[in-house]
Amino acid sequence: MKPLFSRRKLIKSILSVPLMSPLQVLAERKQPTPAQTAGPFYPEPTAFSSNDQPFSESEADLTSVGQDAPAAMGQPLRLSGRVVSTSGEPVANATVRIWQCDATGHYRHSADRPEESRDDNFQGYGRTVSDAEGNYEFRTIVPVPYPGRTPHIHFGVTAPLGRQLTTQMYIAKNSRNLKDALYGWLSRSEQRALTVTLETTESKAATEPRAYFEIVLA
Secondary structure, eight states, X not given: OOOSSOHHHHHHXXXXXXXXXXXXXXXXXXXXXXXXXXXXXOOOSSEEOTTOOEEOOOXXXXXXXXXXXXXXXXXXXXXXXXEEETTSOBOTTOEEEEEOOOTTSOOSSTTSOXXXXXXXXXXXXXXXXXXXXXXXXXXXXXXXXXXXXXXXXXXXXXXXXXXXXXXXXXXXXXXXXXGOHHHHTSOHHHHHHHEEOOEEEEOSSSEEEEXXXXXXXO
């Protein structure tokens, strides 16, 4: 029986496949998301509300505390994204944590200006797990300035096999960004990786901005 492919045709077909240079391979890989600091007010195991009751909620909706509670101050924000590897593969079952100050500029932390009033209806800290495609989502508020800082949201990611990242997310076109020391220390490419654009979409209740933040783990 005559072979379907001659050796000459087989060699020709192999040689016709374009080969990627090492530089092209590197270009296809995603750059890891830059790391940044967790503090100064990383969430305490419990933080205290104005009535001195321990507070430990950590689910993905930060805009209220408990059932039938008043809504937090500030503009609600739908924050979503994906956790992926440098090869672009989704990272499933990664624990994604966020924390930020409330609309008054206070973190839910006992050491953050306890003599000043804060929004006890804002959860301040949230946690979720990425799905099979690496997707995650939170409902929080649009970040506001903190004394000496531009608006930002802290992220902490722990993936299976122990990969971890702590970083911060910033809002595009905010005039305070270039005056912020931590933002200014970043290179242009690092700034782009940590900066998101707020997009407005119509919801049933109101117009809520959305933000998408991709996290690339090394």
